[in-house]
Amino acid sequence: MKIFFKKKQIVENYTSNIESKRIDELEEMIDSLNDNINKEVNIPSDVLNSFRINDTLNQEIWDGDKLIPEIKNKLTKIATDFYNELNLPEEVKLKDIIFTGSLANYNWSSFSDVDLHVVLDFSKLEGAETFKEDFFYSQKALWNQNHDITIKSFPVEIYAQDVSAKLVATAVYSIKFDKWVLKPEREKFKINKKVIKQKA
Numbered sequence: 001m002k003i004f005f006k007k008k009q010i011v012e013n014y015t016s017n018i019e020s021k022r023i024d025e026l027e028e029m030i031d032s033l034n035d036n037i038n039k040e041v042n043i044p045s046d047v048l049n050s051f052r053i054n055d056t057l058n059q060e061i062w063d064g065d066k067l068i069p070e071i072k073n074k075l076t077k078i079a080t081d082f083y084n085e086l087n088l089p090e091e092v093k094l095k096d097i098i099f100t101g102s103l104a105n106y107n108w109s110s111f112s113d114v115d116l117h118v119v120l121d122f123s124k125l126e127g128a129e130t131f132k133e134d135f136f137y138s139q140k141a142l143w144n145q146n147h148d149i150t151i152k153s154f155p156v157e158i159y160a161q162d163v164s165a166k167l168v169a170t171a172v173y174s175i176k177f178d179k180w181v182l183k184p185e186r187e188k189f190k191i192n193k194k195v196i197k198q199k200a
Helices: 020-037 069-085 129-146 193-199
Strands: 002-004 010-012 094-100 114-120 154-162 172-174 179-182
Touching: 069 094, 069 114, 069 129, 069 154, 129 154
Parallel strands: 114 154
Antiparallel strands: 002 010, 094 114, 094 172, 172 179
């Protein structure tokens, strides 16, 4: 018997006979959660100090504000390999490869990763929008799980993006066309480390 609790949440073989052992495990989890909620988080200084604006883009990735050709070629290969492994119908072309996130901006740090977006036209595929989104999300998750890829010690996080989707970002670089779609601006702002600690 299947019980549908919420959207996309299915419980197989539901039974009303809940073992007391399960209740004990649940109570232990609740106690553990309460203990952890009340603990003060100790944020290492290197993590806290990573919240800053740099004078330049990361010069291991960028030559001034132009993507280093070796980096461009590697990112193109990664994105193309991901696209090819999707085994999509021939009409679903690779529209663009986008580099975004902190490493495409001045707020990069040693904790940054390479946000690599493969831009596709989802409308060329059959099926409901949620089905297509779920398919690409699962493929992205599998790829990132099975491929430990880094560029200059930064992990590469790949993502399939619909060509019609609005990307909310402060920096977007087209790797395919080797130019800025949205060039980052170095803005000065003061970071309140006390607030960051409180939020953590």
